[in-house]
Amino acid sequence: GQQVMQIPQYQHVQEGEDFTTYCNSSTTLSNIQWYKQRPGGHPVFLIQLVKSGEVKKQKRLTFQFGEAKKNSSLHITATQTTDVGTYFCAGDTSGSRLTFGEGTQLTVNP
Amino acid sequence: DAGVTQSPTHLIKTRGQHVTLRCSPISGHKSVSWYQQVLGQGPQFIFQYYEKEERGRGNFPDRFSARQFPNYSSELNVNALLLGDSALYLCASSLVYGYTFGSGTRLTVV
Numbered sequence: 041g042q043q044v045m046q047i048p049q050y051q052h053v054q055e056g057e058d059f060t061t062y063c064n065s066s067t068t069l070s071n072i073q074w075y076k077q078r079p080g081g082h083p084v085f086l087i088q089l090v091k092s093g094e095v096k097k098q099k100r101l102t103f104q105f106g107e108a109k110k111n112s113s114l115h116i117t118a119t120q121t122t123d124v125g126t127y128f129c130a131g132d133t134s135g136s137r138l139t140f141g142e143g144t145q146l147t148v149n150p
Numbered sequence: 151d152a153g154v155t156q157s158p159t160h161l162i163k164t165r166g167q168h169v170t171l172r173c174s175p176i177s178g179h180k181s182v183s184w185y186q187q188v189l190g191q192g193p194q195f196i197f198q199y200y201e202k203e204e205r206g207r208g209n210f211p212d213r214f215s216a217r218q219f220p221n222y223s224s225e226l227n228v229n230a231l232l233l234g235d236s237a238l239y240l241c242a243s244s245l246v247y248g249y250t251f252g253s254g255t256r257l258t259v260v
Contacts, residue, residue: 041209044192046192071247073247073248073249075251081253082238082240082251082252082253082254083193083240083249083251084251085248085249085250085251087248088247088248128192128193130192130193134206136198136200136205136206137183137195137198137206137208138183138185138193138195138249139195140185140192140193140194141192142191142192143191143192
């Protein structure tokens with residue numbers, strides 16, 4: 041079945057440093073979605089990427105979708121303590137289900 | 151507007167018992183999905199319902215079943231509970247794209 045791999049599993053940064061998490065799917069995706077889950081919370085939708093090579097920005101967050109629509113990345117510039125949480129990518133192939141990666145847990149030291 | 155609401159928030163059950171989890175989607179959202187999230191892992195797809203019809207089923211045993219009611223609320227039922235069913239069960243609703251998750255039901259099987 042479809043697999044979505046995400047690296048790194050953990051990332052510890054000093055406040056102000058940049059952060060990147062990478063996502064790779066075993067199959068071509070119709071779209072990829074990114075979610076953030078705070079400790080003890082539930083996943084919160086951040087963005088959806090649909091087009092090959094698409095790049096979207098949300099303030100300090102930059103999301104990219106690969107040309108082959110099998111990989112994606114999330115880059116945070118100048119991290120803040122409010123960025124703490126686990127970031128998940130989730131691939132959609134059928135329109136009825138998301139396959140989540142294992143997530144990257146980000147901690148930010150002030 | 152209320153978000154996705156789930157009940158109960160926490161539940162402790164004994165092995166072999168049955169459990170019913172409930173979900174009310176955001177008003178106007180006709181699609182409801184269920185995910186299981188084991189601690190430290192990404193959510194895993196269980197079911198999706200749209201307009202009361204099952205649109206997708208994940209790789210879960212037949213002990214897991216669900217249904218969607220005319221008001222678009224949904225129930226997830228799990229029979230013959232196993233210790234391994236202990237997890238956070240998340241319900242999500244969607245209108246066009248991107249899923250809004252509820253806060254989840256934390257199920258502990260002892």
